[in-house]
Amino acid sequence: MWPLLACSVIGVAIIIERALYFWQLRFSYSRFASEIKTLLSRRKIKEALILCRRHSNPVPRIAEFYLKNMDGDSLRNEILKREGSYALEKVETRLRALAAITHLAPLLGLLGTVTGLVAAFHQIEILGGQVQPGDLAAGIWEALITTVFGLMIAIPCMAAYHGFESAADKIARRMQFIISELDEFFGKHSAGDFKSEDIEATDQSMRAIR
Numbered sequence: 001m002w003p004l005l006a007c008s009v010i011g012v013a014i015i016i017e018r019a020l021y022f023w024q025l026r027f028s029y030s031r032f033a034s035e036i037k038t039l040l041s042r043r044k045i046k047e048a049l050i051l052c053r054r055h056s057n058p059v060p061r062i063a064e065f066y067l068k069n070m071d072g073d074s075l076r077n078e079i080l081k082r083e084g085s086y087a088l089e090k091v092e093t094r095l096r097a098l099a100a101i102t103h104l105a106p107l108l109g110l111l112g113t114v115t116g117l118v119a120a121f122h123q124i125e126i127l128g129g130q131v132q133p134g135d136l137a138a139g140i141w142e143a144l145i146t147t148v149f150g151l152m153i154a155i156p157c158m159a160a161y162h163g164f165e166s167a168a169d170k171i172a173r174r175m176q177f178i179i180s181e182l183d184e185f186f187g188k189h190s191a192g193d194f195k196s197e198d199i200e201a202t203d204q205s206m207r208a209i210r
Helices: 002-024 028-043 046-053 060-069 074-092 095-126 135-190 196-209
Strands: none
Touching: 002 095, 002 135, 028 046, 028 060, 028 135, 046 060, 060 074, 060 135, 074 135, 095 135
16 A cells, blocks of 8 residues: 555656646647748748747747758758757656556556455465454455555546647647748748848847847
């Protein structure tokens, strides 16, 4: 029961922390995509970068790195892969631990079931087969209670894990969407309209303000 109690405490802590984290990342992707393309079509690169930095979600951050590295497709792609991988690593933090608890809790419950049955049969052996129901109650109680608690821990942890994993996958897909939409936008509008010198100057001025 002590290992199960430890799993329950850790699982609850991870669920609360990840729930608050994903709550902070919420934003409207369709609205953001529409706003940034509107700003870029008007050549308002400074406002577009400010819009990207206004959100804590990884999707606008990827858009920011895209805009700051428009010279050279190969270099930009490498930067986007690196920053995207780093962002997803933060999004998926502690999800493996939650998955581990999901698998370990039922196994610990099963272990308790086995040890409870062993205790019950050992009691039968000691009494030479002349047993009363009360003689087996302790072992059967141990067998049942550990299984129940193992499942009570595993079920909500599994539900939370799949929910968080779905949210992480959604963020990853939207990161790909914004890159694709920006590729499409600059395929129709010359990237030369947005000089890298202007972007660097804008970035330096924004850092100076901060």
